[in-house]
Amino acid sequence: MTETSTSGFTRRSLLGAFAATAVTAAPTFANAAGFLRGGGDIRRIRMYSGRTGERIDMIYWIDGHYIKDAVKEVNHFMRDWRTDQTKQIDLRTVDIMAAAHNLMDVSEPYMLLSGYRSPQTNAMLRSRSRGVAKNSLHMQGQAADLRLSSRSVNQMAKAAAACRAGGVGRYSRSNFVHMDCGVVRTWGG
Template structure:
């Protein structure tokens, strides 16, 4: 699992499962579920990627943005590393500027230029894995930012520069 910190490393973790990439999530906010193969044998499936982007929309105002496929790959790779069948609980995917501003007014932990605003981040939870286990799996991908929010019981994953934070 050691190598240069690049996005391709996250993708490499996915190759052991027949060269397919899948995301399994649910949203308690909308009641929606997603179980989507979005990449097969070296090709992203445009309709599937669009469906993931719609699923990860800002549930507060129904606005959406295309979710960066590198973020999808990191989420999928981390899920595979944890060897779970349970879907992620999506806490937050894309955030509109209005939603991000509202959340910033309530919490000092929300970045002004959050990667959520560009469709490059997700806040996720698994009931069968601890925040620390999720953090370690996402960090092992060496493909983006990973934030540990133990008191709020979620992990942030994004496709920005490799970095980590939180406790």
């Protein structure tokens, strides 16, 4: 039996994408073989927010199923902290974040700079910066801007791009990486 998510992806296709990620990244990342053996049986996400002071460190997927309470906590954590609005975060983005984290073999949590953005927040940020898209995937709950102090922007971007599952933007001047579950593409420097 194949389980279909609300996004139209099957569990099997998502697990296949993660397996392909590990195989593709094997020459570059020492932990890739271990990631492949796990096959997605357990997925964990670790993040903190410098804006709210909140932290999460949780398993959100076990044996082919998302954990409902963990997903609710991720949605709340990744809310627009400026307006306190939440949105259902696309779990494909969380999966990309978790896979990239595993490939980098770090225990340090991501610093979440931006998850969901309300249209008002996106418009405000867009008025201040050319780098904010008018129809940003952040407004759909499909993107995250992340930082790790123990890894460079290039290392993070390389791990995320190895997932071949969405967009990866390098923002070296601002020291963060954008990850989303949209069309596979890369940009920035």
